[in-house]
Amino acid sequence: MSYKHENLFSERSKARITRHFWHSASLSGDEKPHPNPIGLVGGMPNHDFFPVNGIRIGISEKPFPKGYHDEVAVTNEPTEEHSFLIPQVSDDPTELDLKTAFQYGNTAGATSLLKFTQDFVKTVWKPGYEDWSTLMTLGGSNGIDKTFDSFIERGDTVLVEEFSFIPILNSLANLGGVPVPLKLDFGPDKTFSFVENLKYLLENWGSLHPDKKKPKLLYTIPTGQNPLGVAQTVEHKKQVLQLADEHDFIILEDEPYAYLNFQKHTETPVFDLTPEQFINSLHGSYISLDKTGRVVRTETFSKVFAPGLRLGFIVAHKSVVESCTKHSDVSSRAPSGVSQIFVNNTIRYLGGIDGWLKWIIKVRNEYLVRKNAFYKALIATEAAKKGYLKPLDPECGMFISSIYDFGKDKNQEATEILKTRFLVNGVGVVFGSGMAVDSEFSKDRSNFLRTAICYTKNTDDLVEAASRISKSILDTAEKLGLAV
Amino acid sequence: MSYKHENLFSERSKARITRHFWHSASLSGDEKPHPNPIGLVGGMPNHDFFPVNGIRIGISEKPFPKGYHDEVAVTNEPTEEHSFLIPQVSDDPTELDLKTAFQYGNTAGATSLLKFTQDFVKTVWKPGYEDWSTLMTLGGSNGIDKTFDSFIERGDTVLVEEFSFIPILNSLANLGGVPVPLKLDFGPDKTFSFVENLKYLLENWGSLHPDKKKPKLLYTIPTGQNPLGVAQTVEHKKQVLQLADEHDFIILEDEPYAYLNFQKHTETPVFDLTPEQFINSLHGSYISLDKTGRVVRTETFSKVFAPGLRLGFIVAHKSVVESCTKHSDVSSRAPSGVSQIFVNNTIRYLGGIDGWLKWIIKVRNEYLVRKNAFYKALIATEAAKKGYLKPLDPECGMFISSIYDFGKDKNQEATEILKTRFLVNGVGVVFGSGMAVDSEFSKDRSNFLRTAICYTKNTDDLVEAASRISKSILDTAEKLGLAV
Structure with missing residues (x-):
């Protein structure tokens, strides 16, 4: 298996060793290995040493199964109808049992769950070439770390959308990578894009960034961009991929929100969308357009299952998956087998790919209801009507971003006032x-x-x-001496 | 909090940044924050979005609750008497609920589990100074990685017992650390020690290793040494700690096997040992002798609970714990909340520290039974009687090591023959x-x-x-033309 972009791997990634302590032996002549060898090799406790011997897991039919209640201490006994058992030992290869999941496991992830992610990606995202695979990670951010570690050397440049998921900068700094912001064109009446800015930046790199290496990687959140909530069109992605080919860099598409996709706020939630309709409604992936393994896609189970699982996966060329697996070998090791049992067997209980998509559709529609309600409330506020607040209708994700505008010369002062107004009026936001x-x-x-x-x-x-946001905005306008 | 050994931190560790994206604001005058703010800050899904709404976990009264059976597909329904429920929302601070454990969590670990580890360490290991703390890790090896990352710079030297847990060398190589083996004195009729060799090595470093830096860290497995199964005495540890003070290096004590402690093979298992008796029977810890935070102790739940949890903890000076937490922030993130729920709530169900120790005592006695049976069988073999095989009676852990001796000039040839004999006779071992x-x-x-x-x-x-081992040894002796 050859990898066209091997030149972009970090030296550290290429030099990684994985020495083990066991040996192999081969027999000559007509000698045969013993048919029932007794294994005294590894320090693996027999599963009958584990204190846990059985688990029953209760599953909700939909998010908020008991409605929108105030929080009280509550204990749910899993009911016979809406639950399943985790077997101690199972001979069904699609099922993870206690014996396997509570034992030392494959660094790349449990076989059944890896197979599920591969089948799922094939059905939903349809990568544009053959030699791709998946690797289980410890969540989306861990997938990003592993990808950075495979490619980024001290002093290497990484392009990042100018507004982005900031914690990735900490990971990048730890490897000595240098982030360079990429200007974004966005606004309430604009189609989101960065392709022209990217083209200009790459073509004028020497004069714009004379002291920095040309970029080795572009980190992008194409769908439900964080914080803007916008989505790149397929055409936009094609143009970016072409620039990546011309200037030889990796595209890391971070897609935690890909399944929480919306059309405009006039869309009515359809809770019984079929999986096929849902797949067709998604915003697409760089990985579908990729022909050479230039794209790495990171996913997470945090947003559609639960963050505490610390579980996600990478979709990439097999060489990248191998490099990331070697990184896991010397850092995180395999993901929690217990987390993997919950995800693998819940998806199995729900009915595999189709059942899992049906769950995702319910989650997505719940978010659509929220998005519509909040967006409509925001555009109906006094602050919006007076032109101080301009909400962006999100195409995907968990966030609505709203531009506040008190005039170019006053916005910085306004920001400091707003911070105190939000505190007083009681709403927590990110600036x-x-x-x-x-x-x-x-x-x-x-x-x-x-x-x-x-x-x-x-x-x-x-x-x-x-x-409360509207009140805070109007309070601020007043303090700035503007009309309210 | 000052840390005496700050000089030993790696530059990477000291430079680590943790930039967040949220802001803080302060109010002046008599303004007050709103009493019921609405939080729109983080991308945390409300817990009613999680598909899992209740869990019942079945617990064994002892290891091998159904005896020593051949393996068949088996599913255990947790019974009312021997199980507990995980609540969706709990107001008991010692209990982890779904809402908390399935959500994004503290990087250092869940509060209740951190508190348990600290109380446990205080009871069992009694660190020799005040400013220590704990950090949850993703298992023992991950704790070692984090410790290496805190101290080891490219080109730094790490002393490693000449026979050791080899996968740590991969982690070390990834950081550019240089391992130097430390000669061990061991044998069936010898008291295990490396202190004289360590002294000689340190005092003659310049002539023995002219091209290497003086060691920054000693990696040791003091109890149930892997592979030898031996334990360092408290006196040995005191002498090593004194050398560490003189030559200024960190001691990383890796203790996966500390609770599987044995006396000589004549010891009879006592299943109803009290927790106090058990604590007094343990082989001790460097951390108890440490006065300045020079020692880092890594533990794991793999050997006494289950490896698939990927859960362990570090005991060290608060400054080291902080450094390792920052490393988690840019790599593994928090351990799986699901794994933490299993450990935290199982220990709570068993009755806290005492109940957990009682479970450990049962596990340890099960291992003692196995160790005694196997050791007795080994010393009674023909291979042992003829002097070709010399088993070392282990003081701790999961392994018995046995020296094979066909004469100094024949042992290397014998090793290659043995590999094929073990394959033919059906027993898997590590050389x-x-x-x-x-x-x-x-x-x-x-x-x-x-x-x-x-x-x-x-x-x-x-x-x-x-x-089968005996037969393989005798086959080999025969092939070497020795008396059998």
Whole structure:
């Protein structure tokens, strides 16, 4: 298996050793290995040493199965109808049993779950070439770390959308990678794009960044961009991929939100969408357009199952998957077998790919209801009507971002006032400036708020939050001496 | 909190950044924060989005609750008497609920489990100073990686017992650390020690290793040394710690086997040992002798609970714990919340520290039974009686190592023959040479086998294995033209 982009691997990745302590032997002549060898090799406890001997897991038919209730201490006994057992030992290869999942496991992930992710990716994302595979990770961010580790050397440049998921910068800094922000064109009346800015940047690299290496990797959140909530079109992706071919860099597409896709806010939730309809409605993936293994896709089970699993996967060329697996060998090791049992066997209980997609459709529609309610509340506020607040209707994800505008010369002062108003009026938000890779570079575009629709118990809270945001904006306008 | 050994931290560790994207604000005058703020900050899904809504976990009263059976597909329904429920939401701070454990969690580990590890360490190991703490890791090896990452720079030297747990060398190589083997004095009639060799090495470093830096860290497995199964005495540890003070290096004590402690093979298993008696019978820890935070102790739940949890912890000075937490922030992130729920709530169900120790005592006695049976079978073999095989009676752990001796000039040839004999006679073992840090350095001491007592279903298999080992040894003697 040859890999066209081997030249981009980091030296550390290429030099990685995996020495083991066991030996192999071969027999000559007509000698045969013993048919029933007794294994005294590894320090693996027999599974009858494990204190846990059986598990029953209760499954909800839909998110918020008991409605939108105030929180109280509650213990659910899994009911016969809506639960399943984890066997201690199973001979069904699609089922993970206690014996396997609680034992030392494959670094790349449990066989059954790896197979599921591969079947799922083949059905939903249809990679554009043959030699791809998957690797289980410890969540989306861990997948990003592993990808960075495979490619990034001290001093290597990574392009990052100017507003992005900031914790990745910590991982990058730890490897000595240098982030360079990529200007984004966005706004309430604009089609999102960065392709022209990317082209300009790459073609004028020497004069724009004379002291930095040409980029080795582009980190992008194509669908449900964090924080902006926008999605790249397929055409946009094709153009970016062409630039990657011309300038020889890896595209790391981070897709935690890909399944929480929306059309415009006029869309009505359809809870009984078929899996096929749902797949056709998705915003697409770089991996489908890739022909050479230039794209690495990172996914997570955090947003559609649960974050505490610390479980996700990478889709990439087999050589990249191998490099990341070697990284796991010297760092995280295999993901938790217990987390893998929950995901693998829940998906099996729900009916495999189709059943899992049906669950995702329910989650996605719940988010669509929230998004619509919150977006409508935001555009109906006084602050919006007076032109101080301009919400961006998100195409995907868990966030609505809203530009606040008190005039170019007043926005910076306004930001500081807003921080105190939000505290007093009781709404927690993230500021655009906090999500800027380089706050100086992005200072003229940082005047927006990111607000998450995922944590409140219901849409009433979101509607109330919109009113508190509006009040905070108007308070600020007043303090700035503007008309309210 | 000052840390006396800050000089030993790696530059990478000191430079680690943890930039977040949220802001803080303070109010002046008599303004107050809103009493009921609506949180729209993080991308945390409300727990009612999680498909799992309840879990019942069945617990064994002892290892091998159904005896030593042949393996068949089996599914255990957790019974009312021997199981517990995981609540969706709990207000008991010692209990982990679904809402917390399935959500994004503290990088250092769940509060209740961290508290348990700290209380447990205080009770069992009694660190010799105040400013220590714990950090949950993704298992023992991951704890070692994090410790290496805190201290080891490219080109730094790490002392490793000449026979050791080889996968740590892969982690070390990934950081550019240089392992140097430390000669061990061991044998069936010898008290295990390396202190004289360590002293000689350190005092003659310049002439013995003119091209290498003086060691920054000693990696040791003090109790149930892997592969030798020996334990360092408290006196030995004191002398090593004194050398560490003189030559300024960190001691990393890796203790996966500490609770599987044995006296000599004449010891009879006592299943109703009290927790206090058990604690007093343990082989001690470097951390108890440490006064300045020079020692890092790594533990794992793999050997006394289950490896698939990928869960362990580090005990060290608070500054080291902080450094390792920052490493988690940019690599593994928090351990699986699902794994933490199993460990935290099982221990709570068993009755906290005392209940957990009682479970450990049962596991340890099961291993003692196995160790005694296997050791007795080994010393009673023809191969042992004829002097070709010399088993070392282990003081701790999962392994028995046995020296094989066909004469100094024949042992290397014998090793190759043995590999084929074990294959034909049906017993899987690890060779000493496979566990040598530097096979050339250790070639005169590599003529031994490591055999694990943990994986077979019962002691009958171990007794049979002893007979197969003996046959393989005698076959080899015959092929070498020696008396059998």
